[in-house]
Amino acid sequence: xxxxxxxxxxxxxxxxxxxxxxxxxxxxxxxxxxxxxxxxxxxxxxxxxxxxxxxxxxxxxxxxxxxxxxxxxxxxxxxxxxxxxxxxxxxxxxxxxxxxxxxxxxxxxxxxxxxxxxxxxxxxxxxxxxxxxxxxxxxxxxxxxxxxxxxxxxxxxxxxxxxxxxxxxxxxxxxxxxxxxxxxxxxxxxxxxxxxxxxxxxxxxxxxxxxxxxxxxxxxxxxxxxxxxxxxxxxxxxxxxxxxxxxxxxxxxxxxxxxxxxxxxxxxxxxxxxxxxxxxxxxxxxxxxxxxxxxxxxxxxxxxxxxxxx
Amino acid sequence: xxxxxxxxxxxxxxxxxxxxxxxxxxxxxxxxxxxxxxxxxxxxxxxxxxxxxxxxxxxxxxxxxxxxxxxxxxxxxxxxxxxxxxxxxxxxxxxxxxxxxxxxxxxxxxxxxxxxxxxxxxxxxxxxxxxxxxxxxxxxxxxxxxxxxxxxxxxxxxxxxxxxxxxxxxxxxxxxxxxxxxxxxxxxxxxxxxxxxxxxxxxxxxxxxxxxxxxxxxxxxxxxxxxxxxxxxxxxxxxxxxxxxxxxxxxxxxxxxxxxxxxxxxxxxxxxxxxxxxxxxxxxxx
Numbered sequence: 001x002x003x004x005x006x007x008x009x010x011x012x013x014x015x016x017x018x019x020x021x022x023x024x025x026x027x028x029x030x031x032x033x034x035x036x037x038x039x040x041x042x043x044x045x046x047x048x049x050x051x052x053x054x055x056x057x058x059x060x061x062x063x064x065x066x067x068x069x070x071x072x073x074x075x076x077x078x079x080x081x082x083x084x085x086x087x088x089x090x091x092x093x094x095x096x097x098x099x100x101x102x103x104x105x106x107x108x109x110x111x112x113x114x115x116x117x118x119x120x121x122x123x124x125x126x127x128x129x130x131x132x133x134x135x136x137x138x139x140x141x142x143x144x145x146x147x148x149x150x151x152x153x154x155x156x157x158x159x160x161x162x163x164x165x166x167x168x169x170x171x172x173x174x175x176x177x178x179x180x181x182x183x184x185x186x187x188x189x190x191x192x193x194x195x196x197x198x199x200x201x202x203x204x205x206x207x208x209x210x211x212x213x214x215x216x217x218x219x220x221x222x223x224x225x226x227x228x229x230x231x232x233x234x235x236x237x238x239x240x241x242x243x244x245x246x247x248x249x250x251x252x253x254x255x256x257x258x259x260x261x262x263x264x265x266x267x268x269x270x271x272x273x274x275x276x277x278x279x280x281x282x283x284x285x286x287x288x289x290x291x292x293x294x295x296x297x298x299x300x301x302x303x304x305x306x307x308x309x310x
Numbered sequence: 311x312x313x314x315x316x317x318x319x320x321x322x323x324x325x326x327x328x329x330x331x332x333x334x335x336x337x338x339x340x341x342x343x344x345x346x347x348x349x350x351x352x353x354x355x356x357x358x359x360x361x362x363x364x365x366x367x368x369x370x371x372x373x374x375x376x377x378x379x380x381x382x383x384x385x386x387x388x389x390x391x392x393x394x395x396x397x398x399x400x401x402x403x404x405x406x407x408x409x410x411x412x413x414x415x416x417x418x419x420x421x422x423x424x425x426x427x428x429x430x431x432x433x434x435x436x437x438x439x440x441x442x443x444x445x446x447x448x449x450x451x452x453x454x455x456x457x458x459x460x461x462x463x464x465x466x467x468x469x470x471x472x473x474x475x476x477x478x479x480x481x482x483x484x485x486x487x488x489x490x491x492x493x494x495x496x497x498x499x500x501x502x503x504x505x506x507x508x509x510x511x512x513x514x515x516x517x518x519x520x521x522x523x524x525x526x527x528x529x530x531x532x533x534x535x536x537x538x539x540x541x542x543x544x545x546x547x548x549x550x551x552x553x554x555x556x557x558x559x560x561x562x563x564x565x566x567x568x569x570x571x572x573x574x575x576x577x578x579x580x581x582x583x584x585x586x587x588x589x590x591x592x593x594x595x596x
Contacts, residue, residue: 011596050408051595069588070416078412084405086329093333100325101413142409149414 001026001153001184002047007056009042009208016042018208020056024186024201026152029179031199032188033301039208040188041081044157047186048078060153077151081158081188083142087131091122091141094130095148102149112148120144120174136167143174154178156187172198192297202297206305216297217270223300226251226265228293229273233260234286243280260288319422322415326423327430340434348438351381355442369450376541378443379460383467383537386432387496390468394428394475395492396485403485407591417587421476421580428472456544459566463540466569466576467533471496473579480583480590503528530561536568 002024009017017039024030034040045051047058049069058065065072086094092113099109117123120140125133133141139159146154160171175185176198189195195202196216203213212219220227233240237260244250244264249272253264266273277290330336354377358370398420401407410420443461447454478491511525529535543565563571 045595048412052592073412074414080408082405083409086406088335089333097325097329097333098413101415103321103414145409
């Protein structure tokens with residue numbers, strides 16, 4: 001769906017993107033991680049046809065972004081990190097304007113806009129001037145605008161930056177909803193916890209160079225980073241703790257006695273996790289929940305990056 | 311086929327027109343601009359109004375039309391260029407140009423939409439003046455043909471200034487920079503071309519010394535010359551202050567020829583702006 005091959009971008013003598021290659025499958029949520037100045041926004045601008053690469057190939061759905069930018073824009077929804085809004089317009093009018101720009105027939109516009117308002121939970125603000133919206137709502141409105149022409153691919157540059165915790169949770173839920181709709185989402189961020197929860201694959205960029213990329217499980221495995229596991233039991237806390245402590249792959253066990261929860265790190269694959277769960281249950285410990293939080297992206301990030309900027 | 315093409319063009323520019331004239335809720339501004347234009351014309355007309363004794367047997371439709379047209383020329387020249395010059399820059403300042411570029415509109419559609427907005431703005435400003443112009447032939451001394459010729463030339467000039475304004479707007483990032491350059495452009499095209507002729511043909515002393523060169527070339531393209539020719543054509547009593555002197559090289563264009571040149575220049579400017587719009591913005595990003 002998204003293909004980047006040997007991408008280079010120079011700003012004068014400065015190399016912003018250095019031989020970046022990526023392939024993102026249809027329906028994936030790809031988290032593009034990197035510190036400020038790593039080359040994330042440059043890559044995103046090139047993918048969004050707003051900037052030409054110095055060298056390399058970028059294709060979205062098989063269409064070259066340099067040769068056929070307008071064709072790419074028709075199947076692409078782009079949400080920039082810094083965006084302006086027509087503050088004097090009402091929310092409905094704002095979306096109607098962009099729907100008209102996308103040549104959506106007048107008769108269909110109303111229904112489409114209402115659907116998108118519902119998806120982004122802005123229906124109640126339909127007749128509110130854009131200038132009167134909160135930051136989180138403005139982010140959602142910009143995302144609504146991005147979705148108006150039902151694009152197959154979404155490129156979101158720092159969609160949750162500047163949002164309060166509630167706004168971030170809402171944005172995450174919205175992105176999960178879009179993923180269920182089959183959209184391919186390329187999302188950049190430097191807030192790792194924000195990406196870990198909903199991305200299916202990640203790429204870490206530093207100094208313009210892609211340091212690592214792939215499905216989160218594969219990246220975790222390849223980097224030898226422990227998985228964060230949370231288990232809640234009904235009782236027999238002591239026995240459970242004994243089992244956990246008896247296993248050499250498990251470390252950093254943190255019991256929360258009142259909540260009857262254990263959190264720990266485990267250096268293991270899926271099979272080992274399944275075996276652990278089976279072992280606990282067959283030992284007669286009543287398990288309420290068993291949650292694999294995956295590898296900690298922060299650990300991976302710190303492990304593979306050196307703090308360079310491009 | 312023509313209908314389909316017209317429908318397609320309307321489909322492309324309609325969002326911008328609806329946005330500008332309906333959604334932005336600038337109605338009070340537009341009404342005040344129109345009333346202001348009407349007041350300016352009315353004030354000048356009041357100064358032209360003849361006494362009853364002088365008016366007897368005198369057809370003053372001609373002089374009325376000239377006064378109204380001069381007001382329209384001043385207003386439209388300044389407003390169309392200045393207004394057009396901020397239309398894209400405003401989007402850049404508000405950071406909405408990226409959204410607009412990604413909105414499915416091609417550069418041609420964006421540029422045409424902005425020019426359409428500018429022209430409609432001028433049309434709205436002049437709307438209340440229309441009945442005054444149409445009444446001029448009833449006062450005698452001028453025909454409807456001459457009026458429509460004047461309005462055609464004015465339209466050509468406005469389209470040219472709007473296209474140049476948009477070009478300037480694409481070039482610069484800030485509104486005030488665009489307005490400054492638009493002003494400089496207007497000064498240059500109205501008066502700078504005369505200075506170029508003065509420099510090239512050494513015309514500094516020609517005006518009242520017989521035998522000294524009165525050659526011109528670039529100044530023939532100035533709107534000043536175009537309007538002079540138009541007013542000459544409707545008023546035969548105009549005194550040609552430099553024509554009698556010897557000419558080494560002269561280019562003299564009729565007002566209709568000038569209008570045609572302006573229209574062609576407008577089309578070329580639009581095409582150049584469209585061609586370089588994306589490329590220039592990407593280059594600026596670099």
